[in-house]
Amino acid sequence: MFTDILILAGGAGERLWPASDAHMPKQFMSLFEGRSFLQHTVLRALALDPPGKIWVVTRQSWVDLVAADIRALIESPGVGTRLQEKILVMGESRGRNTAPAAAWVCRCLLEQGADSGPPNVLVLPSDHIILDQRAFRADVQKAAGFSAQNRLMVFGIPPVYPETGYGYIRSGAALDAPGVFEAASFREKPDAQTAAAYIAAGDYFWNSGLYGFRADFFLEELMRYSPGVAAAFSDLGEGFFPEDQGGIAVITGRGGIEKAYDQTPSISIDYAVSEKSTRTAMVRASFDWDDVGSWDSLAKYPAVASKDVAAVYSAGNFVYSDIPVALCGVEDIVVVVKNGRALVMKKGFGYQVKEIASLKHF
Numbered sequence: 141m142f143t144d145i146l147i148l149a150g151g152a153g154e155r156l157w158p159a160s161d162a163h164m165p166k167q168f169m170s171l172f173e174g175r176s177f178l179q180h181t182v183l184r185a186l187a188l189d190p191p192g193k194i195w196v197v198t199r200q201s202w203v204d205l206v207a208a209d210i211r212a213l214i215e216s217p218g219v220g221t222r223l224q225e226k227i228l229v230m231g232e233s234r235g236r237n238t239a240p241a242a243a244w245v246c247r248c249l250l251e252q253g254a255d256s257g258p259p260n261v262l263v264l265p266s267d268h269i270i271l272d273q274r275a276f277r278a279d280v281q282k283a284a285g286f287s288a289q290n291r292l293m294v295f296g297i298p299p300v301y302p303e304t305g306y307g308y309i310r311s312g313a314a315l316d317a318p319g320v321f322e323a324a325s326f327r328e329k330p331d332a333q334t335a336a337a338y339i340a341a342g343d344y345f346w347n348s349g350l351y352g353f354r355a356d357f358f359l360e361e362l363m364r365y366s367p368g369v370a371a372a373f374s375d376l377g378e379g380f381f382p383e384d385q386g387g388i389a390v391i392t393g394r395g396g397i398e399k400a401y402d403q404t405p406s407i408s409i410d411y412a413v414s415e416k417s418t419r420t421a422m423v424r425a426s427f428d429w430d431d432v433g434s435w436d437s438l439a440k441y442p443a444v445a446s447k448d449v450a451a452v453y454s455a456g457n458f459v460y461s462d463i464p465v466a467l468c469g470v471e472d473i474v475v476v477v478k479n480g481r482a483l484v485m486k487k488g489f490g491y492q493v494k495e496i497a498s499l500k501h502f
Contacts, residue, residue, distance in 0.1 A: 149266040170444075
């Protein structure tokens, strides 16, 4: 099993502007049942019943938001102290992508020691949608067995269309479990023609960004392939001293941690380790998955849409708003009114929203 779970909650989610911005990023947006992306991810982690901790790594400026989100979950029926005892929030002094976050957690795990053997870590981004929890748990257990044997495990999503916004993994030789393969190669986000060729080939999968590895083995591979990151986190000094903040254990980026983040390059787990390691393997995911990278993606979930909408002579629209919205004579548009800003977008233009979010007067 995976002993510990790392939830990555440091992304800005600019393509979901204006609901997601630097002050209230994507992972805190309301989703199903009024719960945020982050809350759903924490519940997904808790359902795996890890014997260790659920580590949530976020930016220092968002620690209070994370803590508030988790407190709301703790107050939910059936969650309570079970979550409070497991959760630990870590505030990065500066954003450095995903590899430094993983290095920090792995170093903390090794420095605090473990009575039950080497820590085995599952990495979950905080802003994905996974609805089939039974299939998810089965695939996670499969990955855990391989990662315990010094494999870097990544979950590959069977592609359903030639997506140009995702990276791809090419599967290699089959390993001794159904749906588990060597990771033959990684490919960056392709153009439309290349993506179509990947789909036709049949052995390419979307890179989900979900990983599993033993903490000690990850740091060994990190030292081999990205020594600058590994060296920065080799000695944290006062790196593991949780403080109680309103009932939530929090570690802030101070002392050795702040120094580590000053020294480390900004780099993803993909670039730092998994694309280079000869020990990377892929589980073909049997669960549904969506990283909701744009309004076009989120618009596929009617349950997320605002209810206070009046529409006449209109069809195929999606509204996500703080205020009532009326539509008349329009089709296939997205309307977002959040954080004092409004977005009106024709469906299919979701990946252009980042350009709007970068404009200074917005």
